[in-house]
Amino acid sequence: MSNKPASASELLSRVWSAMAATWQTLLSMTFAISLINFAASVLLRYIPAPLALVADIAVILFTTVLSCGVLNGTLSYVRRGIITFDHLTSMLPYAKQMICAYLWQCLFMFLWMLPGLLCVFIGFAMMFTALDGAAIIGISTMAYTLAKGADGLMMASTAFSLAGMVLMLWLGFRAALNYTLATCFIVDTPDMGGVAALEKSKQAMRGHRWRFVKMSIPVFVMTLIISIITDQLSGITSGVTWMLISSILNVVPQVMSLYIVPVLYEEALDTEQ
Numbered sequence: 001m002s003n004k005p006a007s008a009s010e011l012l013s014r015v016w017s018a019m020a021a022t023w024q025t026l027l028s029m030t031f032a033i034s035l036i037n038f039a040a041s042v043l044l045r046y047i048p049a050p051l052a053l054v055a056d057i058a059v060i061l062f063t064t065v066l067s068c069g070v071l072n073g074t075l076s077y078v079r080r081g082i083i084t085f086d087h088l089t090s091m092l093p094y095a096k097q098m099i100c101a102y103l104w105q106c107l108f109m110f111l112w113m114l115p116g117l118l119c120v121f122i123g124f125a126m127m128f129t130a131l132d133g134a135a136i137i138g139i140s141t142m143a144y145t146l147a148k149g150a151d152g153l154m155m156a157s158t159a160f161s162l163a164g165m166v167l168m169l170w171l172g173f174r175a176a177l178n179y180t181l182a183t184c185f186i187v188d189t190p191d192m193g194g195v196a197a198l199e200k201s202k203q204a205m206r207g208h209r210w211r212f213v214k215m216s217i218p219v220f221v222m223t224l225i226i227s228i229i230t231d232q233l234s235g236i237t238s239g240v241t242w243m244l245i246s247s248i249l250n251v252v253p254q255v256m257s258l259y260i261v262p263v264l265y266e267e268a269l270d271t272e273q
Contacts, residue, residue, distance in 0.1 A: 005207070005271045008214035015215070015259040018074070022083050023255045029070050029088045030254065033063050065091055065098045072187050075262040094190040101186040104194030105179055112175035116168025123161030127154060177209045178202040184265040204268040211267075215260050222253040 006014075019026075040059040044052045066088055073087030091098055182201035186192055192200070205212070230246045 005211070006267055008211050011211065011260075011263050011267060012215055012218065014078070014263050015256055018077055018259045018263070019252075019255045022074075022077055023251065025083055025085060026070070026074070026255050026258055027251065028085055029066075029073070030258075032088060033066050033070075036063060036066070061099050061102070062095075064102050065095045068098045068183060068187050070258060071183055071262065074258050075184060075187065075265065078259070078262045078266050091187065091190075097186060097190040097193075101182065101194035101197055104198060105182055108179065108198055109172065109175050113168045113172045116164045116166070116171055119160050119164025119167055121164075123157045123159070123164055126157035126160060177212065178205055180205060180212060180261060181265050181268060184262060204265075204272065207271070208264060208268050212260070212264055215264065216257075219253045219256050219260070222256075223250070226250055226253065 037059065040055070044055055044059075047055055068091040069088045072090050073083040076087065077083040179198050179201050181204050182194075182197045185197040185200045185204075186194065189197075226246070226249045229249065230242065233245060234242050
């Protein structure tokens with residue numbers, strides 16, 4: 001029999017408690033990942049273009065595995081365990097599984113957004129057709145007809161492009177909600193497989209999508225306010241000072257975002273039992 005699900009405010013209270021107790025460790029982990037990305041970006045400048053692309057992809061995949069290690073740590077703490085800096089590298093032995101799951105998730109996200117992308121493509125194709133028709137206006141006896149047709153195509157292309165963008169954003173948002181917990185499942189059971197983790201996440205998120213959105217709103221609002229503040233400060237402070245202030249202000253939303261998914265994951269598992 002299912003337990004009564006906790007409200008979004010109750011889950012946020014758990015997030016806040018976990019964040020307050022472990023923010024130093026989490027910041028150390030995220031700083032280490034940021035440092036790796038920064039060092040890689042500097043080194044890649046001295047590598048020829050084809051090799052630089054391969055190296056850049058390798059860095060992305062490597063830091064993705066490290067991020068899975070961070071998730072493993074936060075999930076451990078949510079389960080009344082401990083979180084240590086060792087969790088950062090805890091998923092390296094399962095790097096193949098983590099990378100495969102990540103690539104499967106990217107593919108599924110792309111397939112979800114494909115209808116919107118096709119609408120955008122059709123809109124651009126119609127726009128180029130209209131421009132080609134407009135180019136011959138003035139040298140044809142059917143100039144008026146061509147002009148009228150070109151205007152109609154331009155209007156249709158705009159409508160298709162806008163509809164495609166809206167559809168793509170909406171489908172991408174739905175897919176992101178459906179697969180929010182996929183990484184938790186693969187971290188929990190590395191041999192599960194990427195497709196199975198995505199399907200498990202989709203099932204587990206039923207009834208929890210809106211709860212996740214409400215949990216994410218405070219983080220989004222804080223991030224937006226901080227972005228506005230730092231944007232205003234960028235013109236009156238030096239670059240180093242601006243980066244320091246921005247990093248300090250972003251501590252709370254950054255750490256909160258690392259606990260929202262594992263807290264929701266545990267809640268989804270509890271309500272299924």
